[in-house]
Amino acid sequence: MTSPVRVVVVDDHAMFRRGVIAELEAAGAGEVEVLAQAADVDEAVTAVAAHRPDVVLLDVHLPGGGGVEVMRRGQSPETRYLALSVSDAAEDVIGTIRGGARGYVTKTITGPELVSAIRRVADGDAVFSPRLAGFVLDAFAGSIEVAAVDEDLDRLTEREREVMRLIARGYAYKEVAKELFISIKTVETHMSSVLRKLQLSSRHELSRWASDRRLL
Known part of the structure; x- marks a missing residue:
């Protein structure tokens, strides 16, 4: 039997964090172990440094600089990042992937689907909600002018x-x-x-x- 994936949950809404953790405990019993939770960039970076999780489940918009700032400051060889966001906007998806995330799923995802996504990211796969995968492919194909979008949005x-x-x-x-x-x-x-x-x-x-x- 494989070891559970060690996870840190990062989101600035306490009720949503509790809901995600409850879903993971219900749908991912034995597959996922939630080590800690965080509400902003500083808390997230501290949690990553303290626990060295396999996967960080990361909201994109966070106080203190956003999910990309967490990935920039919270780098560790054993940790992968999976974005879980209400946003399905192209610049959020592309910017987050460019920032270092291995996947991006929206908050409409079910508990079992989320457990599967976490497991796949921990195993090294890239995981996207179907529509969001198109944004990433378009960006690499040149259909979206990523540099121009980022420059304006910055x-x-x-x-x-x-x-x-x-x-x-x-x-x-x-x-x-x-x-x-x-x-x-x-x-x-x-x-x-x-x-x-x-x-x-x-x-x-x-x-x-x-x-x-x-x-x-």
Whole structure:
């Protein structure tokens, strides 16, 4: 019988972390062992250094610099990273893989599927949700201009990216504020900063910019 895969779960939402751990314990009994959990970049890096897990189950958007920062600071030869995110945007998928993740799955995944993905990543496979695999293939084929996308997005903070994506999808400021648990005034401030950094003049231009880069 093979040893259980040793896992650290990283997500900034405590309820979601507990839910994931419960799913892994139920669906992966004997296959997965959760060593620790973390809510931000610093906690995640500390947990990786302390436990040297086989797999880190990693959210993409985290306080302190995001999942890519965890991978940059939390490098160890025996540890592989599997992104588990609500986002299925091309720049998140490609940026996370470029940052060092061995796979990327969305939070619609079932418990048994997640256990299987963790096991496969631990064994050295690359694992993607079906639609997301297409983004990676397109990037390597040159259909997505990865460098250009990254250069533009690097100008934006994590929060500005979240606001940008929702506004580009047609959300009203009030809806963005409710979705991100911030004030309407803060949304307006972020939106002004996004338009200035991207050298755009309107929501319509932002939507077209995001659509051209497959960020919606």
